[in-house]
Amino acid sequence: MMDMAHLGVESSAIVAAFLASVVEVVEAFTIVLAVGTLSGWRPAWLGTFAALGVLGLLVIVLGPLLGQVPIHDLQLFVGMLLLLFGMGWLRKAILRSAGIIPLHDEDLIFSQETAELEAETRAKQASKNWIAGLAAFKAVLLEGLEVVFIVIAVGSGHGMLWPAALGAAGACVAVLLIGMMVRKPLSTVPENTLKFCVGVMLSAFGVYWTGEGLGIAWPGADLILLLFAAIFLGTGLVTAQFLRKPVTLATR
Amino acid sequence: MKIIQDVLAELFSMFMTDARMSLSALILVGVVAALLNYAAITPVLAGAILLLGSLVIVVEAAVRDARKRAAAKGK
Numbered sequence: 001m002m003d004m005a006h007l008g009v010e011s012s013a014i015v016a017a018f019l020a021s022v023v024e025v026v027e028a029f030t031i032v033l034a035v036g037t038l039s040g041w042r043p044a045w046l047g048t049f050a051a052l053g054v055l056g057l058l059v060i061v062l063g064p065l066l067g068q069v070p071i072h073d074l075q076l077f078v079g080m081l082l083l084l085f086g087m088g089w090l091r092k093a094i095l096r097s098a099g100i101i102p103l104h105d106e107d108l109i110f111s112q113e114t115a116e117l118e119a120e121t122r123a124k125q126a127s128k129n130w131i132a133g134l135a136a137f138k139a140v141l142l143e144g145l146e147v148v149f150i151v152i153a154v155g156s157g158h159g160m161l162w163p164a165a166l167g168a169a170g171a172c173v174a175v176l177l178i179g180m181m182v183r184k185p186l187s188t189v190p191e192n193t194l195k196f197c198v199g200v201m202l203s204a205f206g207v208y209w210t211g212e213g214l215g216i217a218w219p220g221a222d223l224i225l226l227l228f229a230a231i232f233l234g235t236g237l238v239t240a241q242f243l244r245k246p247v248t249l250a251t252r
Numbered sequence: 253m254k255i256i257q258d259v260l261a262e263l264f265s266m267f268m269t270d271a272r273m274s275l276s277a278l279i280l281v282g283v284v285a286a287l288l289n290y291a292a293i294t295p296v297l298a299g300a301i302l303l304l305g306s307l308v309i310v311v312e313a314a315v316r317d318a319r320k321r322a323a324a325k326g327k
Contacts, residue, residue, distance in 0.1 A: 080281055083306060084274050085267055088267070091269070091273065091310055091313045091314050095317055100317070100321055138255055142258060142262045146262075149266065203306065206306070207303050210281055210302060214281075214288055214298065214302075215288065216288075216295040216298055219296060231307065232310075235307050235310070239314050242315075243314065243315065
């Protein structure tokens with residue numbers, strides 16, 4: 001029973017890291033694609049791999065450091081951060097699902113990014129490659145920060161750092177390979193559904209670890225995470241449905 | 253330097269997209285900790301307050317944001 005429960009937490013940690021990584025890499029890939037299309041693939045890949053190196057270094061350095069913190073303090077600290085972060089993702093996913101804020105449009109972002117890069121490289125012709133490489137570096141670094149946080153947060157509490165990191169890296173490689181094959185923005189990926197799932201999972205982890213950090217012994221141990229996730233998911237879906245109604249009425 | 257600013261801004265926005273929601277969540281955790289330590293409530297009740305409080309905060313934040321946007325559209 002306990003093994004099953006631990007398996008549930010471990011797989012949830014890997015799935016959360018994988019799904020979050022898919023969302024963020026799809027967003028970063030749009031900008032890398034704009035850089036590659038406009039300025040050639042060399043600066044695009046150099047910027048991308050440099051940023052991935054920095055992100056990997058963050059996991060390698062910060063992950064074991066967190067392992068030195070007493071477990072209850074770590075659970076409380078990480079739990080609170082996960083709660084804030086997960087609820088933020090869930091709130092946005094609810095609003096997008098209800099049609100209140102627009103969905104991420106990768107095609108539109110690709111056009112905007114291309115136009116911005118064109119304008120910038122025209123203004124500074126001499127350092128065209130540098131600007132392109134830096135744009136790819138920044139995009140991957142900023143989008144990847146959230147993935148690094150998720151990997152460290154969901155991975156550190158139960159010694160799951162490396163499986164979570166592998167889950168994230170696997171998603172990264174898969175998205176980049178698919179992206180390179182299709183050579184266009186990955187606009188058909190259901191980003192908001194993935195964000196909804198990640199928001200639900202991180203909020204559930206947040207409540208669970210904050211509680212453990214405060215000294216709450218949850219009934220059912222780790223298995224209660226699944227109940228928390230189901231409750232957050234149900235609440236999120238009902239809220240999105242509730243918010244969708246006035247918008248539908250107003251547009252009639 | 254600009255890139256460091258952007259990284260710091262990204263880190264801040266990761267946890268503070270909605271300042272009121274984040275502050276409410278931190279207050280909730282503080283209240284649950286105080287109830288556990290000073291009011292001697294059972295851990296299961298404290299856990300239930302933490303879970304329900306989190307749900308209320310996220311729903312309130314979504315509804316408040318939706319109303320704010322609807323009001324801005326109506327102007």
